[in-house]
């Protein structure tokens with residue numbers, strides 16, 4: 001995600017994931033527009049995401065939970081589909097503007113449960129296989145950000161979130177694929193999201209971090225960009 005105006009930086013949870021993964025890669029991508037090499041974007045998870053949203057919306061419309069998750073979560077689906085559809089887009093998603101930094105954190109949530117007037121983010125994940133124990137920690141920053149964004153937009157949240165994994169189990173005649181749905185509850189730390197966001201913005205306004213010689217991407221990177229982050233090859 002690049003700046004939407006010349007002085008307002010916009011970062012998403014996935015941008016912060018890059019920051020947490022490697023500060024130099026983050027600086028290069030969000031400060032200099034130099035991306036890591038990447039393959040074709042898999043379209044299956046995006047297609048599934050659209051279908052799952054429609055499926056959840058059909059239950060939202062009648063005030064029920066989808067049967068696949070009703071024994072795995074508590075609360076009810078956030079009922080305002082129109083507002084939720086705004087939150088689902090990073091252009092109009094939940095945002096936090098930090099005046100001191102002149103930067104915005106924006107997140108696009110998939111869905112939201114409500115219980116005791118608390119708002120609980122839920123994210124759909126399509127996976128090929130069962131998740132190893134503890135694998136949900138990969139999404140910690142993303143869900144921290146969603147809890148933080150709900151809080152700062154006036155919706156109290158209970159410092160946990162749900163990850164709903166859709167895993168294919170079998171295929172039947174007519175290419176009818178059956179999925180199982182596993183929901184994992186993840187404790188969230190909204191203050192960590194704010195700290196990460198602030199550190200990331202400060203890093204972008206600092207000189208480029210140095211190379212890591214042990215990283216194969218860095219070897220590739222060093223051939224095209226000098227230590228000031230200026231492209232040396234087109």
Ligand code: SF4
Nearest residue numbers: 022024025215217218
């Ligand atoms: S390539 Fe360099 S900049 Fe990118 S991840 Fe590796 S160490 Fe970080």
